[in-house]
Amino acid sequence: xxxxxxxxxxxxxxxxxxxxxTLEAPSGKKVDAWMGIPYAQPPLGPLRFRHPxxxxxxxxxxxxxxxxxxxxxxxxxxxxxxxxxxxxxxNTPLSEDCLYINVVVPRPRPKNAAVMLxxxxxxxxxxxxxxxxxxxxxxxx
Numbered sequence: 001x002x003x004x005x006x007x008x009x010x011x012x013x014x015x016x017x018x019x020x021x022t023l024e025a026p027s028g029k030k031v032d033a034w035m036g037i038p039y040a041q042p043p044l045g046p047l048r049f050r051h052p053x054x055x056x057x058x059x060x061x062x063x064x065x066x067x068x069x070x071x072x073x074x075x076x077x078x079x080x081x082x083x084x085x086x087x088x089x090x091n092t093p094l095s096e097d098c099l100y101i102n103v104v105v106p107r108p109r110p111k112n113a114a115v116m117l118x119x120x121x122x123x124x125x126x127x128x129x130x131x132x133x134x135x136x137x138x139x140x141x
Contacts, residue, residue, distance in 0.1 A: 013037070016058040021065040022107060029141035030107040035100075036068035042097035052099060067092045068100035070128035090128045102129060104140040116140075 009020045009032060020034035040052035047053060070090035079085035106113070120127045120134060129136075 008032075010061055015055055017061045018064040019061050020103075023104075023137050025137035025141040026135070027138065027141060031104050031137050031140045032107050032109070033102065033104045033136065033140075034064040035066060035102040036064050037062070037101050037103065038099060039101050040099040043099065044096055048096065067130040068102070069093050069095035069098045070130060071098035072096055073122075073126045076126075087133055088126070088131065090130070091132065092128065092130045102136055104136040106141055 007019070009022065010017055011020070011034065015038075018034050018037060020032050023031050023033050025031060038055040040055055041047055043050065043052065070092045072094045073090065075089050075094075076085050116139065118129065118134065118136070118139065120129050120131070122128075
């Protein structure tokens, strides 16, 4: 028996095991989160500008405890440090290796729960799912 078998934050997917983390929402409620789960191979090198290819299986336990990269984009500097503009700028490193999803569930985990699929806006030129305005802790709790 593997030590991860008894860890509720280690779950098994069709690609391999992933380790999540418990986070606290501003309301004080807790959520379990698995962040930065690859849904496609990184679009680098010969895969750049190609249709996404399914993520490959991994061995061991993937650490899914931190926010993933944001996709490469132009950062808005027109309005300087104006919070109404900077709140939309990426808050994680920019990279072409950015094809990841986050899965967040309330804690304790409900037996039957609705599923919300969140796709952020951005007009195909800006945005990221990691912005504070889209706080997944609040949305899931």
